[in-house]
Amino acid sequence: MNKNDYLETVKILNRYAHHYYVLDDAIASDEEYDTLYKSVEIYESENPLHVVSNSPTQRVGGAIQDGFNKAEHRAKMWSLEDVFDQDEFEKWEERVRKLSSNISFYCEPKYDGASLNLIYSKGELIQAITRGDGSIGEDVTQNAKTIHSIPLHVEYDEDIEIRGEVVIFKDNFEKINEIRLSKGDTLFANPRNAAAGSMRQLDASITASRNLVFLPYGVGQNSLTFELQSETMEFIYSLGFRAPPMSITCSTSEEVEKFYDEMVGCRDEFEMMLDGMVTKIDSLSSQAQMGYTVKFPRFSVAYKFPAVEKVTKVKDIILQVGRSGVVTPVSVVEPVNIDGVVVERATLHNFDEIQRKDIRLNDSVIILRSGDVIPKIIKVLEDRRTGDEKEILRPKSCPICSSELLDEGVLIKCQNLTCNARVVNSITYAASKQCLDIDGLGEKIVKTLYDEKLITNILDIYSLKYEDLIKIDKFKEKKSQNLLDSIEKSKGCECWRFLNALAIEHIGEVASKQICKKFGVEFSALHVEQLEAIDGIGKEMSEAFVEFISVNKELIEKLLDTIAPTYEVAEVKESPFSSLSVVLTGTMSKPRGEIKALLESLGAKVGSSVSKKTDYLIYGEDAGSKYDKALSLGVKTLTQSEFEKMINSMP
Numbered sequence: 213m214n215k216n217d218y219l220e221t222v223k224i225l226n227r228y229a230h231h232y233y234v235l236d237d238a239i240a241s242d243e244e245y246d247t248l249y250k251s252v253e254i255y256e257s258e259n260p261l262h263v264v265s266n267s268p269t270q271r272v273g274g275a276i277q278d279g280f281n282k283a284e285h286r287a288k289m290w291s292l293e294d295v296f297d298q299d300e301f302e303k304w305e306e307r308v309r310k311l312s313s314n315i316s317f318y319c320e321p322k323y324d325g326a327s328l329n330l331i332y333s334k335g336e337l338i339q340a341i342t343r344g345d346g347s348i349g350e351d352v353t354q355n356a357k358t359i360h361s362i363p364l365h366v367e368y369d370e371d372i373e374i375r376g377e378v379v380i381f382k383d384n385f386e387k388i389n390e391i392r393l394s395k396g397d398t399l400f401a402n403p404r405n406a407a408a409g410s411m412r413q414l415d416a417s418i419t420a421s422r423n424l425v426f427l428p429y430g431v432g433q434n435s436l437t438f439e440l441q442s443e444t445m446e447f448i449y450s451l452g453f454r455a456p457p458m459s460i461t462c463s464t465s466e467e468v469e470k471f472y473d474e475m476v477g478c479r480d481e482f483e484m485m486l487d488g489m490v491t492k493i494d495s496l497s498s499q500a501q502m503g504y505t506v507k508f509p510r511f512s513v514a515y516k517f518p519a520v521e522k523v524t525k526v527k528d529i530i531l532q533v534g535r536s537g538v539v540t541p542v543s544v545v546e547p548v549n550i551d552g553v554v555v556e557r558a559t560l561h562n563f564d565e566i567q568r569k570d571i572r573l574n575d576s577v578i579i580l581r582s583g584d585v586i587p588k589i590i591k592v593l594e595d596r597r598t599g600d601e602k603e604i605l606r607p608k609s610c611p612i613c614s615s616e617l618l619d620e621g622v623l624i625k626c627q628n629l630t631c632n633a634r635v636v637n638s639i640t641y642a643a644s645k646q647c648l649d650i651d652g653l654g655e656k657i658v659k660t661l662y663d664e665k666l667i668t669n670i671l672d673i674y675s676l677k678y679e680d681l682i683k684i685d686k687f688k689e690k691k692s693q694n695l696l697d698s699i700e701k702s703k704g705c706e707c708w709r710f711l712n713a714l715a716i717e718h719i720g721e722v723a724s725k726q727i728c729k730k731f732g733v734e735f736s737a738l739h740v741e742q743l744e745a746i747d748g749i750g751k752e753m754s755e756a757f758v759e760f761i762s763v764n765k766e767l768i769e770k771l772l773d774t775i776a777p778t779y780e781v782a783e784v785k786e787s788p789f790s791s792l793s794v795v796l797t798g799t800m801s802k803p804r805g806e807i808k809a810l811l812e813s814l815g816a817k818v819g820s821s822v823s824k825k826t827d828y829l830i831y832g833e834d835a836g837s838k839y840d841k842a843l844s845l846g847v848k849t850l851t852q853s854e855f856e857k858m859i860n861s862m863p
């Protein structure tokens with residue numbers, strides 16, 4: 213590689229990364245990226261004087277710092293006035309209309325993270341400063357450089373401050389907490405705390421591991437000459453920053469309200485947590501004319517979403533025994549309505565976590581519910597204690613089978629392999645959607661069949677007979693026959709489903725798919741080394757796999773004979789949906805899973821949320837926020853019958 217090749221490779225890598233981290237649209241495989249990255253690393257180690265500041269290698273933090281230096285923002289970082297309902301919003305609007313006539317509004321999400329000021333000079337990122345008190349913050353440049361959605365270099369020579377929010381995507385937040393839980397570390401209460409905590413790491417490699425994302429929302433000191441906030445933001449995105457998942461300019465408060473309702477309606481579908489919508493006067497000269505109060509800009513307001521954190525009381529603790537015997541404490545709380553859902557239970561994760569947070573019966577607590585995630589207790593309000601609180605003790609015996617529990621510290625386990633709860637949960641899991649997908653075999657029915665002594669393991673399901681079922685209370689002819697039909701239908705399933713149903717520790721859906729993709733049904737004879745060669749499968753997983761297969765050889769062979777899973781790569785037909793991204797919403801006349809499978813067989817990717825990149829939204833009856841969002845983004849929509857017509861007219 214010569215110097216020109218090196219510079220060209222850096223450019224290509226930055227383009228790949230921009231597509232991946234900013235545009236959410238990968239244009240290269242991980243492998244291609246890694247190969248080029250390695251060649252850049254080698255060239256740089258041989259030619260240290262040629263290293264350019266925007267090389268992706270410069271994102272990896274240097275030495276561990278012993279503290280953060282204070283740093284001054286060039287222009288003050290303001291915070292926002294909050295309004296909580298339509299009435300308050302209209303009052304704000306009335307005020308601004310008095311200050312400036314003929315205004316239009318620019319609206320975008322209010323991200324729930326940690327604010328950050330980036331200073332670029334001559335196109336280079338020279339400093340990143342946390343908000344601090346608005347005038348002085350902490351210099352976290354090393355950490356900011358690890359965030360891939362923060363360009364190290366921009367095509368703009370003047371000095372400029374770019375402000376935005378550092379966030380952690382919700383799915384990533386759950387993963388980080390899962391890892392912390394398994395290590396016995398304190399959990400982050402919410403993505404905001406996780407983002408703020410990650411920015412204040414003295415070791416930048418920890419920040420790098422948290423996959424933070426930067427979303428710009430404004431500029432500080434600058435010499436831009438745009439007239440509108442919206443134009444300024446478009447310019448910032450064009451420099452290589454992420455654009456918001458939705459934004460709008462509007463001229464009436466009705467339009468603003470409508471956009472707010474839309475955003476509230478689909479808040480759970482966004483990758484990041486949002487806690488409101490920010491409305492700014494679009495004209496920058498009007499902004500300047502309105503100026504600031506002592507605390508806030510007059511030209512901007514945060515219209516908050518209904519809270520996802522609420523105060524309630526811990527009334528009771530119940531213990532759940534999972535399929536691996538782990539005993540999980542769940543709190544029963546005084547019912548509270550959180551953003552339209554009545555919450556009555558919150559997970560407590562494990563007993564170490566209860567002790568760490570010092571949660572007691574009758575405590576007042578703050579609970580958090582967001583999206584599909586199970587609500588959790590994030591804080592105890594100790595100063596509300598009255599003396600009626602009772603300590604929650606670590607259990608000594610299994611609440612289901614009464615056998616002695618093994619207390620391993622973080623985890624408490626029921627060791628009894630025949631404990632009813634363990635058996636019922638493992639059969640229920642094996643029958644679930646992401647495994648053998650046996651319709652109608654949920655926890656309740658599995659428990660009944662188990663209590664009736666008709667099944668003791670997954671293999672027994674396949675010997676169930678109509679005569680056995682019909683004798684059970686509430687099992688009429690149709691229900692019995694339907695269950696037998698769906699059990700029969702699970703035979704010949706894709707082999708990853710079979711593997712996933714075995715519930716091997718650490719081997720979930722993704723790993724099962726990877727293993728089967730590579731080895732098909734021939735997984736019984738695999739060695740640790742063969743498994744480890746698969747991307748993303750480590751030593752621990754491989755060992756758990758091999759050990760499980762050898763211990764349960766006999767049962768697995770019988771299951772393989774009975775279920776006969778197949779190694780089938782679905783044939784993809786040429787179709788009007790090839791490589792398109794499709795979202796389904798509303799009530800359809802067929803099960804969604806069926807339509808999804810059909811689309812996938814036509815080469816479409818079926819996603820769960822609508823974005824600019826969605827090609828089609830197919831909707832049924834009572835389509836709600838996804839439909840509205842598709843319209844606002846100009847995504848093509850099809851009714852279910854229009855979709856079916858298209859399919860039927862295919863050659």
Ligand code: IVH
Pocket residue numbers: 289290291292320321322323324326327328343376377429430490509512514
């Ligand atoms: S504008 C001139 N826009 O919310 C006004 N702030 O509660 C400065 N935030 O400190 C802020 N999303 O960290 C603005 N789209 C957005 C935002 C946003 C999140 C944060 C920001 C600010 C805080 C105020």
